[in-house]
Amino acid sequence: MIQFLIKGILRDKSRSLLPIIVVSLGVFLTVFMSGWMKGVFGDMIDMNANYTMGHVKVMTRAYADNEAQIPNDLALLDVSELISRLEADYSNMEWVRRIQFGGLLDVPDANGETRAQGPAAGRAIDLLTPGSKEAERLNIPKSIVEGRLPEQQGEVLISNEFAERFAVNIGDDISVMGSTMYGSMVVPTFKVCGTINFGMAMLDRGAIIMDITDAEQAFDMIDAAGEVLGYFKSNIYDDELALAVRDSFNLKYSDESDEFAPVMVRLRDEPSLKQYLNMADNMSAMMVMIFVIAMSIVLWNTGLLGGLRRYTEYGVRLALGEEKGHIFRTIIYEAIIIGSIGSVVGSALGIATSYYLQENGIDFSSMMENVTMMMPTVYRAKVSPELFYIGFIPGLLAMTMGNALAGYAIYKRKTAQLFKELEV
Structure with a gap:
């Protein structure tokens, strides 16, 4: 039929x-x-996972409460030991450390005097360690407009918008006016090796990208980091698994009475996400x-x-x-x-x-x-x-x-x- x-x-x-x-x-x-x-x-x-949150993120309790202010004076200490424990406890994840910072980008003239200044939104990631996936995770190679990735310490990438506005060329020196994690003022100088354009207004206004070791030395944050981000090795966010990792970590390491104790949040814990x-x-x-x-x-x-x-x-x-x-x-x-x-x-x-x-x-x-x-x-x-x-x-x-x-x-x-x- x-x-x-x-x-x-x-x-x-x-x-x-x-x-x-x-x-x-x-x-x-x-x-x-x-x-x-x-x-x-x-x-x-x-x-948002690649740039800011990770699949899970570890911070101090005080840093988490004031995260929007990027309070590096409340950063994690002994990060190498913390990451070693994380890798042992959660081997299905990749753990990376990052430092965010703000300040002023200072462009000197031929005499070393200030020629131009602009606000900076900096990000320090692992760019120089062989096998690091951080550059690809932030899509930096495809975002480079001129120049190249940093190949040695002291080299940075800056926003192409900033470079065009203040006539900064590849190979020029540029200074970052900021503060250490202990509150002291610092003005480290770096060499511009490339310009980037992420295509997002939030990232392209005065962005500066440097290697994590440069940031550690510049801001007196040796073996410290504002955030430790965790990514599943499958590169796919699993909310249930992230919840299990978060609860397990907080139960083992978090101390509500200690504002400098580490605390973990997952991607879904961010309100808008x-x-x-x-x-x-x-x-x-x-x-x-x-x-x-x-x-x-x-x-x-x-x-x-x-x-x-x-x-x-x-x-x-x-x-x-x-x-x-x-x-x-x-x-x-x-x-x-x-x-x-x-x-x-x-x-x-x-x-x-x-x-x-x-x-x-x-x-x-x-x-x-x-x-x-x-x-x-x-x-x-x-x-x-x-x-x-x-x-x-x-x-x-x-x-x-x-x-x-x-x-x-x-x-x-x-x-x-x-x-x-x-x-x-």
């Missing part, structure tokens, strides 16, 4: 073409929007529900119109002795077949579009010049395994529900009226 129904669907285009188009469009939108939202939220989460993660988790389910309801209404109307056109056909079949239940079941079978065809077509279009945007993305940099949040300027979709089946949920469910609601009218047909209809 299935073969018979398929032939009827393929041969009678007026009966199947419109429902297939409607299902395909609905499934396409479901698959594409799911891939787009996962890509957008995923990029925002990965960016928690909201994004929750939205990413719920977005697919919300879209499926919305499209199921909307498509069910549309397909119900489509089914009613189709039912009116086939009103005489159903009457003849009932007059010939076919059971109402059998006719209703054939309508459901037809709906499943049409829904499957539409779901396959819509899923293929949705996955193809998502893959194109995953590879190329859409550049919103012109709209984000004054954005202060850490957000990517190029948004991409993400093709995930669930895109291959998520479209079948609204595709099959909506089509079946629509035809079931429309086909219910069959049970209201009265045999006594059939002969009058047939005589006409």
Whole structure:
């Protein structure tokens, strides 16, 4: 019987073409929007993890309470020993230390006098250790506009925007006016080896990137760090596993009575990121529900119109002795077949579009010049395994529900009226 129904669907285009188009469009939108939202939220989460939060982050309690102020006077001490313990306890993670700092970038002239100054937002990471992934994690190689990565101590990267504004060239000296972790003022001098442009206003206004050992010496932070970040070696954030690591660490090492005791937070603990993660988790389910309801209404109307056109056909079949239940079941079978065809077509279009945007993305940099949040300027979709089946949920469910609601009218047909209809 299935073969018979398929032939009827393929041969009678007026009966199947419109429902297939409607299902395909609905499934396409479901698959594409799911891939787009996962890509957008995923990029925002990965960016914040790579640049600021890590998958988990260790700080002192006092530093965590005043994190926005970057209080290096409350930094972690004996970081080498701490990282050794972390590597022993949580071997499935990679641990890195970072120092953030602020101050003024001072550009000297030929006589060594100040020629220009601008605010600096500095970041010290491990750039010189062989095998370090920090440069790639922050996408520094692809962000270099001129010059190269630091190859020895004393070399730094600065914002390309700052370099153009104050005519700083590769090889020029530049000083950072800041303070040590003990409050003393320092003015260390470095050589500019390259300029960078991350494409984010928050990072490109006076950014300076240096090796962690230079920052340790410049700010009197030997074997100290403001933050120790942990990343899963799979490079994929696992919220449940991060929660287990956080609770395990805090139970073992954290002391609420000691403001300098280490405390660990996970990526989801950051308020704004928690909201994004929750939205990413719920977005697919919300879209499926919305499209199921909307498509069910549309397909119900489509089914009613189709039912009116086939009103005489159903009457003849009932007059010939076919059971109402059998006719209703054939309508459901037809709906499943049409829904499957539409779901396959819509899923293929949705996955193809998502893959194109995953590879190329859409550049919103012109709209984000004054954005202060850490957000990517190029948004991409993400093709995930669930895109291959998520479209079948609204595709099959909506089509079946629509035809079931429309086909219910069959049970209201009265045999006594059939002969009058047939005589006409």
